[in-house]
Amino acid sequence: MLTLLFITNIAATIAFAISGALVAARHRLDWVGFVFMACITGIGGGTLRDTILDVPVFWINDYHTIIVCSVSAIVTYFATQHISKRSKALLWADALGMALFTALGAQKAMALGMNIPVSIIMGVFSACLGGIIRDVIVNDVPVVFRREIYITASLLGASTYCVLHTYTPVAEGIALIMGGTVAFVIRALAITRNLSMPAHEGLQ
Amino acid sequence: MLTLLFITNIAATIAFAISGALVAARHRLDWVGFVFMACITGIGGGTLRDTILDVPVFWINDYHTIIVCSVSAIVTYFATQHISKRSKALLWADALGMALFTALGAQKAMALGMNIPVSIIMGVFSACLGGIIRDVIVNDVPVVFRREIYITASLLGASTYCVLHTYTPVAEGIALIMGGTVAFVIRALAITRNLSMPAHEGLQ
Amino acid sequence: MLTLLFITNIAATIAFAISGALVAARHRLDWVGFVFMACITGIGGGTLRDTILDVPVFWINDYHTIIVCSVSAIVTYFATQHISKRSKALLWADALGMALFTALGAQKAMALGMNIPVSIIMGVFSACLGGIIRDVIVNDVPVVFRREIYITASLLGASTYCVLHTYTPVAEGIALIMGGTVAFVIRALAITRNLSMPAHEGLQ
Numbered sequence: 373m374l375t376l377l378f379i380t381n382i383a384a385t386i387a388f389a390i391s392g393a394l395v396a397a398r399h400r401l402d403w404v405g406f407v408f409m410a411c412i413t414g415i416g417g418g419t420l421r422d423t424i425l426d427v428p429v430f431w432i433n434d435y436h437t438i439i440v441c442s443v444s445a446i447v448t449y450f451a452t453q454h455i456s457k458r459s460k461a462l463l464w465a466d467a468l469g470m471a472l473f474t475a476l477g478a479q480k481a482m483a484l485g486m487n488i489p490v491s492i493i494m495g496v497f498s499a500c501l502g503g504i505i506r507d508v509i510v511n512d513v514p515v516v517f518r519r520e521i522y523i524t525a526s527l528l529g530a531s532t533y534c535v536l537h538t539y540t541p542v543a544e545g546i547a548l549i550m551g552g553t554v555a556f557v558i559r560a561l562a563i564t565r566n567l568s569m570p571a572h573e574g575l576q
Numbered sequence: 577m578l579t580l581l582f583i584t585n586i587a588a589t590i591a592f593a594i595s596g597a598l599v600a601a602r603h604r605l606d607w608v609g610f611v612f613m614a615c616i617t618g619i620g621g622g623t624l625r626d627t628i629l630d631v632p633v634f635w636i637n638d639y640h641t642i643i644v645c646s647v648s649a650i651v652t653y654f655a656t657q658h659i660s661k662r663s664k665a666l667l668w669a670d671a672l673g674m675a676l677f678t679a680l681g682a683q684k685a686m687a688l689g690m691n692i693p694v695s696i697i698m699g700v701f702s703a704c705l706g707g708i709i710r711d712v713i714v715n716d717v718p719v720v721f722r723r724e725i726y727i728t729a730s731l732l733g734a735s736t737y738c739v740l741h742t743y744t745p746v747a748e749g750i751a752l753i754m755g756g757t758v759a760f761v762i763r764a765l766a767i768t769r770n771l772s773m774p775a776h777e778g779l780q
Numbered sequence: 781m782l783t784l785l786f787i788t789n790i791a792a793t794i795a796f797a798i799s800g801a802l803v804a805a806r807h808r809l810d811w812v813g814f815v816f817m818a819c820i821t822g823i824g825g826g827t828l829r830d831t832i833l834d835v836p837v838f839w840i841n842d843y844h845t846i847i848v849c850s851v852s853a854i855v856t857y858f859a860t861q862h863i864s865k866r867s868k869a870l871l872w873a874d875a876l877g878m879a880l881f882t883a884l885g886a887q888k889a890m891a892l893g894m895n896i897p898v899s900i901i902m903g904v905f906s907a908c909l910g911g912i913i914r915d916v917i918v919n920d921v922p923v924v925f926r927r928e929i930y931i932t933a934s935l936l937g938a939s940t941y942c943v944l945h946t947y948t949p950v951a952e953g954i955a956l957i958m959g960g961t962v963a964f965v966i967r968a969l970a971i972t973r974n975l976s977m978p979a980h981e982g983l984q
Contacts, residue, residue: 394983396980397980397982397983398982398983399921399925399982400979400980400981400982401925401926401979401980402925402932402976402977402978402979402980403977403980404931404932404935404977405925405931406980408925408931411901419832423627423831423832424623424627424633424636425636426630426632426633426834428834429832429834431898432832432833432894432898435895435897435898438897438898438901439897449980452980452983453983486636487639489639489642489643490635490636490639490642493615493642504713508712508713508715508916509912509916509921509922510921511715511916511919511920511921512715513603513713513714513715514713517603517605517606517609517612518605523608523609523612524606524608527608568606569606569607569608570606571604571605571606572600572601572604572605572606572607572610572653572656573604574601574602574603574604575598575601575602575656575657627831628827628831628837628840629840630834630836630837690840691843693843693846693847694839694840694843694846697819697846708917712916712917712919715919716919717807717917717918717919718917721807721809721810721813721816722809727812727813727816728810728812731812772810773810773811773812774810775808775809775810776804776805776808776809776810776811776814776857776860777808778805778806778808779802779805779806779860779861
């Protein structure tokens with residue numbers, strides 16, 4: 373179980389880092405730009421979560437995350453065309469990462485004694501803010517706002533975990549898996565069926 | 577007095593949240609985008625203020641703010657046209673909010689023993705950073721830089737409070753009201769007379 | 781030695797503040813916008829470094845930095861044309877500032893017991909994030925990503941300091957000077973010979 377969690381976590385971080393590096397490729401940055409964007413995307417959400425919760429930032433004592441992000445960036449630099457052709461695989465790794473970060477972010481907040489609304493927000497922040505910062509730095513409107521049902525999936529997954537954890541006697545591990553599964557399944561449905569939330573018709 | 581403060585605070589938060597939701601409407605986001613932008617705008621300034629001051633972020637233990645922002649976002653989603661026609665009302669609620677957040681932000685810093693320059697900055701950050709983050713996320717140049725005398729009003733209001741609090745025997749409540757009033761009156765004059773600071777002529 | 785450090789620090793802060801004010805000039809902001817952009821650029825990197833390291837933000841107790849930034853902004857407001865003609869001088873002051881902030885940022889992290897990868901990142905963040913925030917606020921793609929060898933110079937300078945500090949018996953002062961010198965020399969070579977890292981060819 374712990375090994376599975378560890379592997380999923382690494383896979384998720386790699387997926388996020390590659391998405392950052394691909395944005396660097398689109399803007400034709402040099403290799404340091406690749407590493408920078410990969411790290412920002414991979415650790416941005418968790419960094420803000422930990423700063424707001426006022427606990428030590430997670431990668432301060434666990435620098436493997438930074439190394440994983442940097443290596444992913446370098447590999448992407450030399451294999452961009454190859455990787456961007458694998459965009460289906462990336463999309464699924466990213467979905468997995470979003471689901472995992474959602475569940476773990478909400479759990480971390482609950483374990484620190486936060487209430488439900490705050491914990492849900494922390495789950496969403498962990499999963500979505502890295503991508504938002506990535507896009508804002510290079511002046512794109514964040515894709516998580518546009519892409520089919522991304523923040524929504526994270527929101528529902530985090531809510532599932534928090535409700536199960538608080539109001540039912542379900543074991544911690546089960547609640548985590550349920551929360552992550554809800555987020556992943558909703559996102560997977562959105563990807564495969566090309567679903568999206570109705571966009572607002574805008575201001576006249 | 578406390579009730580009045582509480583009501584003004586809610587009104588200010590609603591005004592800020594609606595301004596975030598209207599930006600979401602202009603960019604045709606879905607309802608989750610509305611909630612996200614409303615929350616970022618409503619709590620962004622105070623979050624950065626508390627992070628820099630290294631005190632618990634204010635909405636962690638008072639999640640009513642988040643619920644107020646979310647509900648404002650949903651209402652705006654269904655009543656955009658109606659609300660954007662009321663933009664005069666919004667402008668005044670926002671001015672009230674700016675004045676209140678300015679005074680309360682500066683007070684919080686002073687109460688923590690900060691010096692005057694830092695406390696003034698904290699007042700300005702509380703009032704203005706939420707709007708800056710809102711605009712930066714969707715890639716607009718922040719309106720608070722362009723709009724008639726916004727940051728300036730906040731700066732003068734925060735300075736008024738800090739000077740009164742530090743150098744005069746005026747009661748705390750009076751200093752707060754004076755600070756907020758200065759910020760509000762300057763902003764109100766700017767709105768009604770369409771005043772703005774001279775813009776720099778730019779680089780040749 | 782301490783005096784030299786102090787003077788370099790002030791010079792660096794002024795260089796960074798002026799670069800923020802010049803961006804404000806290009807976007808024709810008013811004088812408050814100048815002060816705001818100058819402060820954000822001058823203190824942004826160190827603020828994020830200290831927030832992530834969870835130590836008191838450096839300008840909280842040393843408000844001279846804020847005053848230096850504000851005065852630089854006002855002077856720039858009235859002397860833009862004059863200053864932007866001195867852009868060579870600015871470029872060198874900025875290079876000096878980058879080198880100094882890199883070494884001091886890495887040193888602060890090491891002194892707090894951080895490991896090498898984290899300390900290197902803190903050196904780079906101190907030197908580069910202020911400029912990134914400056915550009916992101918006004919919706920430019922950060923120049924540090926484009927300009928000839930900027931983040932790279934910072935990265936190598938921070939690495940030099942951290943390696944010397946950790947693996948050699950070299951005195952602290954020497955390690956600092958070596959780290960700063962490496963960053964400065966690389967940046968100086970890039971400026972004088974117009975070198976840049978090869979940009980990625982982009983996505984097809």
